[in-house]
Amino acid sequence: MSGGSRFDRTADRYAAHARSRDWRQFVDWCRPQPDDRALDVAGGPGLLSAALLPLVASVTVVDASLRLLELAPAGVERVHARAEQLPFADGSFDLVTCVMSLHHVARPPRVLDEIARVLAPGGRVVLEDAIADPDPDIARRWEQVERLRDPEHVRLLELGEARRRLHAAGLRLDAEETWIRTIPTDRWIETAGCSHGAASQVRELVGAASFTQRMWRARFAPAAAGA
Numbered sequence: 001m002s003g004g005s006r007f008d009r010t011a012d013r014y015a016a017h018a019r020s021r022d023w024r025q026f027v028d029w030c031r032p033q034p035d036d037r038a039l040d041v042a043g044g045p046g047l048l049s050a051a052l053l054p055l056v057a058s059v060t061v062v063d064a065s066l067r068l069l070e071l072a073p074a075g076v077e078r079v080h081a082r083a084e085q086l087p088f089a090d091g092s093f094d095l096v097t098c099v100m101s102l103h104h105v106a107r108p109p110r111v112l113d114e115i116a117r118v119l120a121p122g123g124r125v126v127l128e129d130a131i132a133d134p135d136p137d138i139a140r141r142w143e144q145v146e147r148l149r150d151p152e153h154v155r156l157l158e159l160g161e162a163r164r165r166l167h168a169a170g171l172r173l174d175a176e177e178t179w180i181r182t183i184p185t186d187r188w189i190e191t192a193g194c195s196h197g198a199a200s201q202v203r204e205l206v207g208a209a210s211f212t213q214r215m216w217r218a219r220f221a222p223a224a225a226g227a
């Protein structure tokens with residue numbers, strides 16, 4: 001793979017942000033088992049991987065940013081690849097996760113298909129991401145802010161979009177939740193490392209010291225044969 005992404009350029013800053021997260025609730029959603037072979041797709045600096053490591057047999061983190069992968073903790077297997085084409089055989093993993101990354105990948109449906117493909121029978125997929133506002137006008141305006149802050153932002157998925165795609169790929173929804181989180185505007189801008197000009201524009205468009213974002217998390221399992 002060629003070229004450095006914005007995550008290569010802002011790797012240390014992004015890793016510090018990921019380190020500040022308490023991963024325990026997400027790990028609980030994964031229901032980790034001692035025999036699990038876990039895969040974190042677009043897992044960046046591997047903080048979720050590190051939290052899973054003592055609870056499972058092995059953890060692999062795959063990411064497009066070499067610089068972020070270099071920051072992954074010891075014991076985590078690192079693979080430099082695109083989520084759209086995972087370099088693993090069908091059914092290689094018992095637990096597949098993807099956190100805050102579906103809105104960054106060029107082809108989210110393709111990535112969801114890949115996630116379903118590498119999942120072993122009886123395994124679990126756990127996803128989390130911000131989702132688009134249900135009002136299409138608000139969603140469209142917000143996409144402009146996101147891309148101004150980070151030109152590599154692709155698009156927020158609509159609620160139900162990932163669920164439908166995974167269902168078509170043979171997975172059933174096991175659990176799902178949505179919630180609203182509050183994000184400090186300056187910290188959000190700073191993490192992306194955008195130019196001074198873009199930062200001022202984003203600050204003006206957001207127009208407040210903080211804003212809220214709709215979040216979604218879901219766990220999937222293979223549908224029973226004949227379901």
Ligand SMILES: C[S@@+](CC[C@H](N)C(=O)[O-])C[C@H]1O[C@@H](n2cnc3c(N)ncnc32)[C@H](O)[C@@H]1O
Nearest residue numbers: 007018042043044063064065082083099101104
């Ligand atoms: C917001 S970060 C999330 C990282 C990690 N999941 C976490 O929660 O800390 C998005 C990640 O997606 C990765 N990424 C973006 N496009 C990708 C692609 N097509 N394939 C693999 N990784 C990708 C970036 O390099 C970055 O590490």
